[in-house]
Amino acid sequence: MGAAPQQVSSAQQVPAPPQSAQSDDRAAEQPIVPEAEFDKALPPLSSDINAPLEQITLEPVGTPPPVAATPPATNGTATVQPTPATVVPAPVDLDQPLPPLASFDSVPLVTVADKAEKNPEIRYETVVAGLDKVGLEDEFKAHSVLKGKGKAANAAVVSARAHEDEELAGRVMRAAGYYDGTAVGTIETIPNEPGRVRARINATPGKLYHLGAVKVDAQPTVPSDLIANALALKTGDPIEAGRVQGAEANIATVLPQNGYPFAKVGQRDILLDELTTTGDYTLPIDTGPRATFGGYTTTGKLAFDAHHVGVLARFKPGQIYDSRKVDDLRQALIATGLFSTASVEPVKTGKPGPEGTEQVDLLVRQVAGPKRSLSVSGGYSTGEGFKLEGSFTNRNLFPPEGALILNVVGGSQEQGAGATFKRSNAGKRDRTFSAGVTADHSNYDAYNAFTGTVFARMSYDSTPIWQKKFTWALGVELTGTNESVYDFGRARDVRRTYFIAALPGQAQWDTTDSLLNPTKGYRVKLSLSPETSVQGNISPYVRSLAEVSGYYPISDSIVLAGRVRAASIAGVSRDDLAPSRRYYGGGGGSVRGYGYQRLGPFDPKGDPVGGRSLNEFSIEARYRFGNFGIVPFFDGGNSYESVLPKGQDLRFGAGIGGRFYTNFGPLRLDVATPLNKRKGDGLIALYISIGQAF
Structure with a gap:
């Protein structure tokens, strides 16, 4: 009989261990399978390392594993009876070659999750509290990730954005001097509005910190208060990041401007006191040598x-x-x-x-950089026809800054070529010396001329990179020209040859903000050229011209521009002047709406003969939107046979233009019509060029 079981309380009841586990310690140290019995169970191994591996038999798929018989128990000790393994032949498919890869279907399976519709986005709104009290809400909104209102893929995205804005609010407050400021971002649902949440940023700025002691650790300077005046920080100022950084940047700028090229501004130290809400400021500076x-x-x-x-x-x-x-x-x-x-x-x-x-x-x-360059420009206007200009420049053929410029002009009414030597910064900054020769043929209603010129010029010029207020030029010209001219005494055209010596000079005062596209300021230009014409006899005279232009911005996109010009030739009669040296009105740079050089006196055939004086004015309203512009304009003027211009018999033109603004200046297209049209004047005149009309 077995022994009767012990009675134990429920708190003490535990499963009884197997009988084999109750053996003594010596028995527990014995191996479960004796070593001799384990070695005996191993299959014999061949000593031939090149022998083929033994065949492994596999169970066919779907064959249930054999069930071992329940071992009999003897006196509480289980004895395991080994069951012989059943040898099952390998599946036939394993002996067959693999099918080619191309036969496999590479289209992925479509799951239910793939067919599910995209998760709907949620919308959110943002509420910011606390920053408006210290004037920081606009600064916060300018950099906010939430951006007031929006939508996101899910609430987790909104929460992440709110966390970013929570940190942003803290940075904004600290940058403004609220170093004790805190901010908390929360997400809450909106009742009765599914799919919408509210992001709330609650900020508590706390007290504003101010500068306590302000100390600069630096070597003495000349003058002694140079750093103090540049720092512009004093006790009691709010500790604003922008103010402090700006003051330090000012020191880094002022010191090199006053004799300290190697000055270095160190890392500031601000010691905050929570009780007084002040911060003592210390800034190390190494001025270096003066x-x-x-x-x-x-x-x-x-x-x-x-x-x-x-x-x-x-x-x-x-x-x-x-x-x-x-x-x-x-x-x-x-x-x-x-x-x-x-x-x-x-x-x-x-x-x-x-x-x-x-x-x-x-x-x-x-x-x-490259010394050589090619440039091409072109344009068209009524009266002048098409004109194409090209030039080749070697900017440093004769160092330093000695350039050779070859240019050619081809057009329907003008052809020519020239060569110019130009020395920039000739012995002095911004002074330019140039000399050259040109040959030109012009065929206009006013004259037909073959002209050759030799010239030299010294000037102080503006450039698009370095525009100057005052510029001047002085030169000398020797010109020989053969021109057709209407002889009123003979009542027919004749050809005459003129030899002209001139000493042209020019001065200009310019306060505008751009050479090619001014939007504000004014220009005053005076030109004076004493000349002598030799055509049978010597005829000295003086050509002069005065021009004033102004530019006034009415708004960010509209500029009102105006120009007045007057010119005169004194000392010679008109008919003793070469036609190419007379004054003419009309054209893209004059009174638009009239043909080139077609304002002024005419000969009996209806061709312009020019005059000894000129007056003109122009008014434009330049409206720009992006890279484009519209320009309505109104022009007036005329040329006269008299020495001084007259206020009567003015001719007016009006029109509208288009502008395309580029980095090298505006492209201009103007269409104009004469308002008091004469016989022979066209109804429409067209002008295409680079740059504004004036």
């Missing part, structure tokens, strides 16, 4: 040497270093058009300068 300009060195692929760099500089050795003058020198280098890249930087020399300073040299790093 410096004066020394010499020049240059390296790289050179366009010209260090001596010519000194010609471009607007300062002299020994002057206090000023970074603004260094920037000016860099701009002058770029304006030459000879460089791909150019930089200027100060270099310590260790040499003493005046007033306890140290001399610094300027290192100019040059990378010379």
Whole structure:
């Protein structure tokens, strides 16, 4: 009989361990399968390493595994009876070759999830509270990720955006001096509006921190208050990031402008006091030595040497270093058009300068660009016909900055060619010397001329990169021209040859903001040219012209532009002048609506003969939208046989133009009509060119 079971409380009842587990410790240390019995069960191994592997038999798919018989139990010890393995032959398919890859169907299976419709988006609205009290709500909204209202794929996306805006609110408050500010973003559902949630950003700015002690750790400067005046921070100012960073940036700018090219602004330290809501500010600055300009060195692929760099500089050795003058020198280098890249930087020399300073040299790093260029321009206007101009330029054929320019003009009524030598910055900054020869044939209603000219000119000019307020030019011209002219005494056209010597001069004062497309400012130009014409006898005279133009912006998109011009030739009769030296009105740069040179006196055949005086005016309203513009205009004027222009017999033209604005200036297309049309005047005149009319 078995022993009766013990009675235990429910708290003590545990499953009884198997009888085999109740053996003593010595029995527990014995191996479950004796080693000799395990080795005996292993199959014999061949000593031939090249022998083929034994065949492995597999059970066919779907064959249930054999069920072992329940082992008999003896005195609580289970004895396992081994069951012989059933050898099943391998499936026939495994002996067959694999089918080719091309026979497999590569189209993926379509699941129910693939056919499910796209999850609907949810919409949200944003509520911001607390920032308006300290004037930071607009700053927050300008950088917000939520952007007030919107939609997202799911609520998790809205939550992520709210978290970003929560951090943004904290940064905005700290940047404004609210260092104790906190912000919490939450997402809440909107009752009775499924698919919509509300993102709420609640900000608590706290108290505004102000500057306590302001200390600058730097070497003495000249003048002694240079840094203090530049820092512009004082005790009691709000600790605003923009204000502090702007003050430090100002120091980094002012010091190099006043003799400290190597100044370095260190990392600020602000010690905040929560009790007083103040912060003590400390800024380390290494001013470096006070410096004066020394010499020049240059390296790289050179366009010209260090001596010519000194010609471009607007300062002299020994002057206090000023970074603004260094920037000016860099701009002058770029304006030459000879460089791909150019930089200027100060270099310590260790040499003493005046007033306890140290001399610094300027290192100019040059990378010379292509010297040669081709350019083409063209246009059309009623009276002048088509005109195409091309030029070839070698900008540095004669270093430094000695250019050779070859140009050609081809048109329906003008053909010509010329060669010009041009030396920019000729011995002095912004001074240009040029000399050349031209040959030209012109065939207009006013005259038919074959003209050759030799000229030389010294000028102080503006460029699109460096526009100057005051410019001037002085020159000399020798011209020989054979022209058709109407002889009123003979009542027919004759050809005459004229030899002309001239000393043309010009001065201009320009306050506009652009050479090709001014929007504000004014220009005043005066031209004077004493000349002598030799045609049988010597006839000295003076040609003069005055022009004033102004530009007034009515709004961001509309500019009101106006121009007045008057000209005179004194000292000679009109008929003793070469027709090409007389004044004519009409055309794209004059009174639009009338043909080129067709304003003024006429001969009996109806061809213009020109005059000795001229007056003109123009008014335009330039409306621009993007890269396009519309320009209605009204012009008036005439030319006269008298020495001085008259206020009567004015001719008027009006029209409208289109503009296409490019980075090199506006493309202009104007259509105009004469308002007091004469016999022979066309109904419509067309003008196409580059640049504004004036």
